[in-house]
Amino acid sequence: MAGIGFRLKKLLDKDSYTSSLLAHIFSAFISSGPWIISVLVIVVMEIIQYRQISIYEVYVFQATVVYCYAFSLITMGIFQMPLTRYLADMLYQKKYDEYLPAYAGTLAVVGVIQGVIAVAFCFFIKGWSHFYSLQTYMLYMAVSFNWVALIFLSLAKNYLFITVSFFSGGIVSFTAGYFLGKFYGLEGNLTGYAMGQVLIFLLLTFLLVKEFAPFKKLNFRFLKYLGKFPLLLLTGLFYNLAIWIDKFIIWSGPEGDPLGHWLYFAQVYDVPVFLAYLTMIPAIAYFVLEVETSFLVKYNTYYHAIINKHNLETIGLLKDDIMFNLKTGMWSLIKVQGFVAILAFVAAPFIGDLAGLSHTQVGVMKVAIFGVFFHMLFQIISIIMLYFEFRKEAVLVNFLFLLANSGGAFLSLHLGLWSYGYGYLAATCLSFFIALAVFNRKIRDLNYYTFMQQSIA
Amino acid sequence: MTDVCLILEGTYPYIAGGVSTWVHHLIKALPHLRFSLVTIMPGTPTYLEPKYEVPDNVVSIQPLFIHHYRLSSKRRYGRSGRGFRIIEEFYRKIAKRDYSLFPGFFRDVLDPGTRVVSPRQLFYSRKTWRLLLELYRGMNIKSSFIDFFWTWRFSHLPLLMLLDVPIPPAAVYHTICTGYAGLLAVLAHFKTGKPFFITEHGIYTNERRIEIEQSSWIYDPNKSQAVINEMSNPFKDFWTALFDHLGRLTYKYSTEIITLFEANQKMEIEGGAPPGKIKIIPNGIDIGRYNITDREQKEGVPGHVGFVGRVVPIKDVKTFIKSCKIIADMLPRTRFSIAGPVDEDPVYFKECKSQVVLLGLEDCVTFTGRVNVLDLYRELDVVVLTSISEAQPLVILEANCCGIPCVATEVGSCRELLYGRTPRDMQIGQSGYVTPLSDPQATADAVIQLLTNSALRRQMGLNGRERVKRYYNIEDLNFIYKEIYQKYRAGV
Secondary structure, eight states, X not given: OOOOTTOOOOXXXXXXXXXXXHHHHHHHHHTTHHXXXXXXXXXXXXXXXXXXXXXXXXXXXXXXXXXXXXXXXXXXXXXXXXXXXXXXXXXXXXXXXXXXXXXXXXXXXXXXXXXXXXXXXXXXXXXXXXXXXXXXXXXXXXXXXXHHHHHHHTTTOOHHHHHHHHHHHHHHHHHHHHXXXXXXXXXXXXXXXXXXXXXXXXHHHHHHHHHSOOOOSOOOTHHHHHHHOHHHXXXXXXXXXXXXXXXXXXXXXXXXXXXXXXXXXXXXXXXXXXXXXXXHHHHHHHHHHHIIIIIHHHHHHHHHHHHTTOOHHHHHHHHHXXXXXXXXXXXXXXXXXXXXXXXXXXXXXXXXXHHTOOHHHHHHXXXXXHXXXXXXXXXXXXXXXXXXXXXXXXHHHHHHHHHHHHHHHHHHHHHXXXXXXXXXXXXXXXXXXXXXXXXXXXXXXXXXXXXXXXXXX | OEEEEEEEXXXXXXXXXXXXXXXXXXXXXXXXXXXXXXXXXXXXXXXXXXXXXXXTTEEEEEEEETTOOOOOOOOOSSOTHHHHHHHHHHHHHHTTTOOXXXXXXXXXXXXXXXXXXXXXXXXXXXXXXXXXXXXXXXHTOOSOHHHHHHHHHHHHHHHHHHHTOOOOOEEEEEESSSHHHHHHHHHHHHHHOOOEEEEESSOHHHHHHHHHHHOSSSOOTTTTSSSOOOOOOHHHHHHHHHHHHHHHHHHHHOSOEEESSHHHHHHHHHTTOOGGGEEEOOOOBOTTTTOOOOOOOOSSSOOEEEEESOOSXXXXXXXXXXXXXXXHHHSTTOEEEEESOOSSSHHHHHHHHHHHHHTTOTTTEEEEESOOHHHHHHHOSEEEEOOSOOSSOHHHHHHHHTTOOEEEESOTTHHHHHHOSSHHHHHTOOSEXXXXXXXXXXXXXXXXXXXXXXHHHHHHHHHHHHHHHHHOBHHHHHHHHHHHHHHHHTTO
C-alpha cells in the first residue's frame, strides 16, 4: 500500500543556528568609529580655521560636514543591517566571490539614491557658490561610499588597515584643508577635507579588491535581504535617526543658528555632545575584545551543543553560562565606561578650555558624558539582541530610543538652555533600562526562543 | 451532499497501485451512488495528474497536501488555559491507551469552531514548550534534545494540517486506512455527526512500524555508543506510538472495520480494534474475464510452470528459480515462465538472470516481461508464488478462476485462498498447496506433485474455480459494499 507515512525533510541537518552574526557588532560600531575620527579632525581644524576664515564661515564648514555625515548615515541606516546580514550569510556559505560583485552593486544602488538626495541637499541652498555645492556633493558621496566600504570591510576584520586608512584620510583632510584654505578660504577648507574622505574611499576599496576574489559582474542580490529582514532595516534606520534627531530638534530651537537657506547649527549643543561621544572609544575597544575572546566562545558552545545532539540538561547549563558571562561582561563594561565617564566629567573644564568651549557648552558636555554612558550600554544590548535574533525586540527598543530622544530634545527646548543635554541623558537612561528589562526577559527563556521560534518553512 | 466520502491517503486517483485500482473498480461498480474524495498527499501543493479515468459519479476530488504547513490562528476567544489543561490530561491518558477524553479534546483543541487553542498557539506557545519539557523528562532521553524537539514538530505538524480542512458533506465517511486518513475520518465524524467506517487492505500501523524500524533518517542515540546494546530508540518509539494511537483512535470511533482476510483481522485486534466490529470482505476478481474453460488438458507433455508478478525482492524470485532447478532435475524439459515487469529493480533483475545462468537453466526459464496474463494462463499448468509478503494476492484468484492450481508461500491470505476460510469454504477442497517461506525444496515438491498427477491437478483447478466463483466474485463483493453504503444513506 502506497501510504505516505512521513516522507519528511530532514531539517535537522540544516545548521541554521550559527550564521555568523559577529559582523553585526563591527557594523554597528562603524557608525561610531569613523565619526569619531571626523569629529577629531573637525575640532582640530577649527583651531587653525579661525586664522583663515570668519567664525560664520567656520560654522558653515562644520555644519556642512555634519550634515553630510548625518544624512548619509541615516540613509545608510536602511541598508546597514540587512546588508551586513547578507554578507555574514555569504561568509558562512563561503561564497567569497559574491563580495566584490555585491560591493559594486551596493555602490551603484547607494550611488543613485544618495546622488538624488545630495542634489537636493547641495544645489538648493541659497548663498552657496557652485563650486562649494560641488565640493559638498563630492564629500557627501565620499562619506556615503565610505559607509558601504566599511560594512563590507567589517567582515574582513583587517582593523589595522582600516584604522590606517582613516588616519591617513584624516591627516590629508587636515593638511589639504589647511593649505587650500590658506589660498581659497572656506572653499579650500572643504575641498581639502573632501579630498581626505575620497582618499579613504580609495584605500578601503583597494583593500577590498585585495582581500576578495576577482570582480565579475554587478550583483544586486543583497536587495532581497531588505525585504527578507524588514525588522533589521527598521532597526538600523531607527537607531541612526535616533542619534541625530536630538540635534535636528535643537537646531530648530532658539539656539539653532541659520547658516544659509536651511542649514542650521547649534554650537552650544552640537560641539559638546560630539566631544562627549569620544568617551565611547575605550568601551568599544573593550567590548569588541570581550566579545571575541569570551562571549563568542560561550555563544558558539551553546549552539553547537544543540546541533551536536546534547541533552536538555547540558543545553540548560550552557545557557546559564551565557547568562552569567553576559552579566559579568555587562558589569565590567559599566565599570569601564563609568570610570571613563567620571574621568571625563572631572576633566571637562580642561577639555573645554582646550577646545575653546564656553561655560554653557562645558555644562552641556558634563551632562552628555553620562548620556553617552547609557547610550553605549543601550547600543550594546541592542546588538546582543540581534545576536540572539531577537529582532522584534531590537526594533522596538530602537524605536523607543528614537521617541525618547525626540521627546527629550523637545523637553529641553521647552525648559530652556540650562536643560540642554538632560533630554539626551534622560532618553538614553530610559532606553537602556527598558532594553535591559526586555532583553533580560528574553534571555531567561533562550531555550524556548531557540527552539520554538524556529520557522518551519 | 454525497452518499459516500472516501478518505484516502497517498492513493486514488493520483497514485497507481492495488488499493487505488480497488477504489476505482468499487466506484465504477456503484454508478448510482455519488462519491466525494479527499486524498491526503505528501509534499506541498502541486498539480497532480489523475492516474485513473475518474468515473462520473465522483462529484468532487479534494487533494490535501499534508506537508504544506500553514498554521491556522482560528479559535474561539476565551481563556486558552482550559485547552492546555485538557491537552495535558489527554496526552497523559492516551499514554495508557485511554482515549476517553477525545470528545472534550476535540471540542477545546481540535474543532475550528469551538476550540480555545489555535494550531498556531499550540505550535509556538510557551505552554506547549512547558508540556514538551515535561514529556522529554518523562521519556528519560539521555541525549539529543534537538532530535526530540524536531520529532515532536514533524510528527504533529501534519496532524495540525488536518484540523481546518473543509469536510465534504456526506451520508457516510469511508476511510481506506488508519493513519492520517483515519484521523481525518474521526474528525469528519465529530464535525458532521455522520458515521464513518474503515476498510483496511494492509495494516497501516504495522507497515509504518516496519518502515520506522528500517528508516535511517531517525536519529539513533545508541548507534554512537561503542557497544551496541538492545536499547530501544526513543525517537523511533515516538513515531511508532503516534501511528499506533491514530490506529486505535480510528478503530474506536469507526462503526465497522472491514479487512481482507483473517491474518489482518488478528493484527487489527492487536492494534486495538474491538473484535466485534471486524468483518472480512475479501477482494474479488471479474469472473467473466478469467473464465477460461477451453484450456487444453495435456497428458504426458512436459509441464509449464508460471510465476506471475513483478521481479522485485519482496516476491523472492530467487527462491522460485532455485525450486526450478530442483523441478528440472526431476522432470527435465519442464518449462518455466517468469511473467511480470522487470524494470522496477534492475539490480535485482540482473541478479536473478545470473542465477538462472549459474544453475544452467537458460534453456527452460524465460523472463517474459509484461505480458497479457490471459494468454499465459491458457498455457500454464501450475502457478507459483514465493513472496515473502503479500496481502491478498489476486494472482491466485485469477489462476484458480482459470482452473490452474497454485503453490504459494504462507503469507497474507494465501492459506484462506487455497484451503478455504470458513468451514463451508473448506468443504470445496484444496486448490493448491501452501509452503513455508524461502523454502525451494518445499515449493518444488508441491509443484512436482501437481505436475506428475494430472487428476489431482484437474481436481484442484476445479476446486479453485468453484471457490473463486462462490466467494471472490467482484460483483458480489461490490454488492456487499453497496448494501453497506445504502444502509448509511438510509440513516440506519
